[in-house]
Amino acid sequence: MSEAWIRVEDARRGAAADWLVRLQSADLTETEALRFDSWLAVHPANAVAYDQVLSVTLELEAAAPGIARALKATPLRRSTPTRRGWFVAGGLAAAATLAVAVMPFSALRPAATQTYVTAKGEHRTVRLADGSVLDLNAGSALSVTLARDARQVTLMQGEAVFDVAPDKARPFLIAAGDRTVRVVGTRFDVRRRDGQLSVTVERGLVEVRPTEAAAAAGAAIGSRAFRLHPGQRLDHAEGAPDVRVSAADPAQVFAWRTGRLIYRDQPLGDVIADLNQQFPRPIVLEDPALASTRVSGVLVLDDQAAVIRRLALLAPIKALPSARGVLLRSDTAAKP
Amino acid sequence: MIVAQDATDPLLAAYLERRQSLLRFLAARCGSLAVAEDLTQELFLKLAGRDPGGEIGNPTAMLYRMALNLMLDRARGDSRAAARDTAWRQIARSEIGGQDVADDPPADEAAASAQRLRQLIAAVQDLPPQAGRAFRLHKLEGLSHAETARVMGLSVKAVEKHVSAALKALTARLSP
Numbered sequence: 001m002s003e004a005w006i007r008v009e010d011a012r013r014g015a016a017a018d019w020l021v022r023l024q025s026a027d028l029t030e031t032e033a034l035r036f037d038s039w040l041a042v043h044p045a046n047a048v049a050y051d052q053v054l055s056v057t058l059e060l061e062a063a064a065p066g067i068a069r070a071l072k073a074t075p076l077r078r079s080t081p082t083r084r085g086w087f088v089a090g091g092l093a094a095a096a097t098l099a100v101a102v103m104p105f106s107a108l109r110p111a112a113t114q115t116y117v118t119a120k121g122e123h124r125t126v127r128l129a130d131g132s133v134l135d136l137n138a139g140s141a142l143s144v145t146l147a148r149d150a151r152q153v154t155l156m157q158g159e160a161v162f163d164v165a166p167d168k169a170r171p172f173l174i175a176a177g178d179r180t181v182r183v184v185g186t187r188f189d190v191r192r193r194d195g196q197l198s199v200t201v202e203r204g205l206v207e208v209r210p211t212e213a214a215a216a217a218g219a220a221i222g223s224r225a226f227r228l229h230p231g232q233r234l235d236h237a238e239g240a241p242d243v244r245v246s247a248a249d250p251a252q253v254f255a256w257r258t259g260r261l262i263y264r265d266q267p268l269g270d271v272i273a274d275l276n277q278q279f280p281r282p283i284v285l286e287d288p289a290l291a292s293t294r295v296s297g298v299l300v301l302d303d304q305a306a307v308i309r310r311l312a313l314l315a316p317i318k319a320l321p322s323a324r325g326v327l328l329r330s331d332t333a334a335k336p
Numbered sequence: 337m338i339v340a341q342d343a344t345d346p347l348l349a350a351y352l353e354r355r356q357s358l359l360r361f362l363a364a365r366c367g368s369l370a371v372a373e374d375l376t377q378e379l380f381l382k383l384a385g386r387d388p389g390g391e392i393g394n395p396t397a398m399l400y401r402m403a404l405n406l407m408l409d410r411a412r413g414d415s416r417a418a419a420r421d422t423a424w425r426q427i428a429r430s431e432i433g434g435q436d437v438a439d440d441p442p443a444d445e446a447a448a449s450a451q452r453l454r455q456l457i458a459a460v461q462d463l464p465p466q467a468g469r470a471f472r473l474h475k476l477e478g479l480s481h482a483e484t485a486r487v488m489g490l491s492v493k494a495v496e497k498h499v500s501a502a503l504k505a506l507t508a509r510l511s512p
Contacts, residue, residue, distance in 0.1 A: 010508075013504050013507055013508060014500070014504050016504075016507075017500040017501070017503040017504040017507065018496075018500045019364075020364050020500075020503060021481075021496045021499050021500040021503065022496070023361060023364035023365055024364055024365065024367075024481075025481050025492075025496065026480060026481065026482070028365075028404070030397065030400055030401055030404065033361065033400040033403075033404065034396060034397055034400060036357075036361060037354065037357050037361070037396060037400065040357050040360065041357070047356075047357075047360070050360060051360070052507050052511045053503055053504070053507045054360065054363055054364060055511075056503070056506055056507045056510045056511060057364075057475075057503055057506075057507075058363070058367065058368070058369065059456070059510070060456060060460070060475060060506065060510075061367055061475060063453055063456050064475060064476050064478075066453050066456075066457075067453070067456055067457050067460055067476060068472075068476040068477070070453075070457045071457065071460065071461065071472065071476070249370060260378075262374055297377060297381075298374050298375075298377055298378045298381065300378065300381075309385075310381060310385070313381065313384070
């Protein structure tokens with residue numbers, strides 16, 4: 001490779017890095033977006049250089065917590081207290097919760113239990129006195145007790161995202177069926193429907209262990225506690241001794257909060273179950289065998305008819321109104 | 337496939353031609369290829385679902401405007417912090433222009449990734465001081481360009497230059 005060629009490559013990489021930084025800036029304009037499009041199109045090598053910078057950037061962003069921890073020996077700012085280890089991945093997240101984290105908690109107030117319930121199709125955000133924020137998905141019920149020595153939530157039914165304000169002195173405990181979820185400060189999703197529990201972690205560390213009653217009743221294998229890291233998901237059938245830990249994309253699990261459901265190769269039956277939590281008119285599959293059809297795609301949750309129309313783009317189905325709700329029938333004519 | 341159901345629709349034609357560019361655009365904006373894929377598909381569903389009538393002056397401009405709006409819609413319901421939260425991104429990693437890469441890496445890759453992490457750390461440590469500081473504040477501590485500028489006592493433009501220089505140096509060193 002000649003020296004001149006290396007210089008050209010180097011300049012291209014510089015331009016690619018400039019573009020990436022511009023695209024990530026908050027004040028990006030439409031004109032700049034169009035100039036970026038032209039720059040990509042003008043020479044195939046531009047796209048190659050851009051992909052390299054993008055790929056390295058995404059890798060570094062993904063590894064940011066680990067890198068930051070390693071570099072902690074030489075801190076940049078003195079004003080970051082012990083919370084750093086937990087929140088390096090999102091300095092903004094830390095900034096956002098900092099104000100509430102220092103809010104004094106009145107130890108004199110008796111620990112009252114508050115219950116929150118959401119109806120079908122209703123989403124609700126609850127801000128607790130300790131600064132934690134709970135987002136309740138549709139068809140959920142939970143109760144909260146903020147005591148002096150612990151913050152306790154009982155998830156009776158449904159699903160919620162927990163954004164927990166850090167407080168090492170008062171652990172955040174969530175009882176869901178025969179498992180207890182214990183956290184210090186983090187963001188994760190707990191779902192309990194029809195005896196199936198799942199916990200997905202977006203940030204921080206979460207521990208899931210059997211309740212004392214379940215541990216006493218269950219076999220030794222069932223009494224194990226699991227620590228979940230970001231991107232991990234735990235599934236457990238209540239009453240069963242075992243749990244399953246797998247990798248999950250929190251963006252998919254958390255999407256209901258933004259009014260969208262994201263599926264990657266998931267059975268249609270699960271999609272219908274989720275939709276039935278969102279809308280009062282039940283959706284029924286005519287042929288139960290349809291439930292195993294794999295579905296990938298994004299469903300924006302606005303009105304039920306529109307959602308079903310979009311679903312029909314992702315799976316070979318058509319919708320028929322029926323006395324009980326909406327009937328989905330296999331539409332072989334629409335097979336891709 | 338539902339693609340090209342109406343090839344005469346200029347917006348749909350522009351989309352099909354520019355899908356990769358839009359994907360690259362969105363990947364930088366949202367910091368995740370997986371999310372960018374979803375948004376690119378969402379954009380398509382929006383296009384396919386709209387009324388094809390009506391005059392469109394510049395289809396490409398329209399596409400990018402829609403893509404930017406999609407990001408805004410997303411940011412509205414979601415905190416910026418969550419959008420920037422990167423801890424899980426590696427898990428959902430996919431390749432641009434190709435198929436999705438396996439979602440869960442086998443356990444024996446742990447050693448390889450630990451070695452890679454050491455490479456990443458060394459590369460960040462070796463950055464020139466100002467570029468390194470801007471990179472660490474922006475990428476590792478999650479400050480915005482403006483916040484980084486405030487902490488460093490520089491203009492936003494200068495911060496962007498430093499971050500860009502850091503990314504260029506890191507790419508030169510870390511690209512396969």
